[in-house]
Amino acid sequence: MIIAIDGPAASGKGTLARKLAARFGLPHLDTGLLYRATARALLDADQPLDNAAAAVAAARGLALTEFEEQRLRGREMGEAASVVAAIPAVRETLVEAQRRFARRIGGAVLDGRDIGTVICPEADAKIFVTASPQMRAQRRALELARSGEDVSFNEVLADILRRDERDSSRAVAPLRAAPDAALLDTTALDIAGAFTAALALVEAARARLHATD
Numbered sequence: 001m002i003i004a005i006d007g008p009a010a011s012g013k014g015t016l017a018r019k020l021a022a023r024f025g026l027p028h029l030d031t032g033l034l035y036r037a038t039a040r041a042l043l044d045a046d047q048p049l050d051n052a053a054a055a056v057a058a059a060r061g062l063a064l065t066e067f068e069e070q071r072l073r074g075r076e077m078g079e080a081a082s083v084v085a086a087i088p089a090v091r092e093t094l095v096e097a098q099r100r101f102a103r104r105i106g107g108a109v110l111d112g113r114d115i116g117t118v119i120c121p122e123a124d125a126k127i128f129v130t131a132s133p134q135m136r137a138q139r140r141a142l143e144l145a146r147s148g149e150d151v152s153f154n155e156v157l158a159d160i161l162r163r164d165e166r167d168s169s170r171a172v173a174p175l176r177a178a179p180d181a182a183l184l185d186t187t188a189l190d191i192a193g194a195f196t197a198a199l200a201l202v203e204a205a206r207a208r209l210h211a212t213d
């Protein structure tokens with residue numbers, strides 16, 4: 001079973017994807033890390049983020065299971081990732097590895113922006129996770145504070161809105177719900193409530209899958 005989870009920044013995609021993967025015993029790929037790691041490689045090499053050739057070379061060199069998450073999670077890297085993610089050649093470079101991951105025997109859970117639309121249009125279950133920008137900013141500000149980055153709510157909100165706008169308006173693989181994705185608004189849900197709702201959506205998709213076996 002392939003489970004595709006998409007949605008805007010800090011909507012709770014990763015949290016749900018990890019919990020669904022654990023529940024179904026599936027491997028999980030946080031595809032945002034691919035773009036974050038590509039951006040990190042450019043910054044480490046003192047390259048501008050719009051250097052397409054250097055970005056493609058960095059993307060080619062990534063190993064999907066070896067991310068230094070500590071250096072990829074902060075505020076600066078979310079912004080930098082969305083800049084390199086808008087370069088079509090970078091996306092093209094990363095497509096095949098993501099598809100290979102998804103098509104493992106038994107399936108996988110992937111979360112990102114274009115999983116249901118571009119990477120795995122054939123996914124068995126697709127969920128587009130949303131929450132109000134204010135709620136997402138509140139959650140992300142808390143997360144950043146816990147990791148030692150003290151950023152104000154207003155700064156985080158501005159970051160999120162700018163990134164959503166860039167991700168939604170790029171020419172290739174913009175942030176968009178697949179026509180057959182189920183929408184899950186987590187604004188009024190805690191993590192347990194969001195997981196219960198996501199699980200119900202996946203179980204329903206699984207039942208449809210078995211009905212057509």
Ligand SMILES: Nc1ncnc2c1ncn2[C@@H]1O[C@H](COP(=O)(O)OP(=O)(O)O)[C@@H](O)[C@H]1O
Pocket residue numbers: 007008009010011012013014015016139140142143186189190191192194
């Ligand atoms: N439903 C929820 N209620 C409260 N906090 C949440 C919820 N879902 C996620 N979070 C928290 O919000 C932050 C962002 O969630 P995350 O899953 O990393 O989002 P995304 O992968 O969409 O960026 C994390 O600190 C996470 O623990």
Ligand SMILES: Nc1ccn([C@@H]2O[C@H](COP(=O)(O)OP(=O)(O)O)[C@@H](O)[C@H]2O)c(=O)n1
Pocket residue numbers: 008009010011014031032033035036078081082083085086111112113114115163167
């Ligand atoms: N499948 C994906 C995943 C991430 N991304 C890009 O990578 C950036 C960081 O993604 P992320 O999922 O790690 O970010 P958060 O939603 O966790 O803040 C996004 O803003 C997108 O620009 C993408 O374009 N396609």
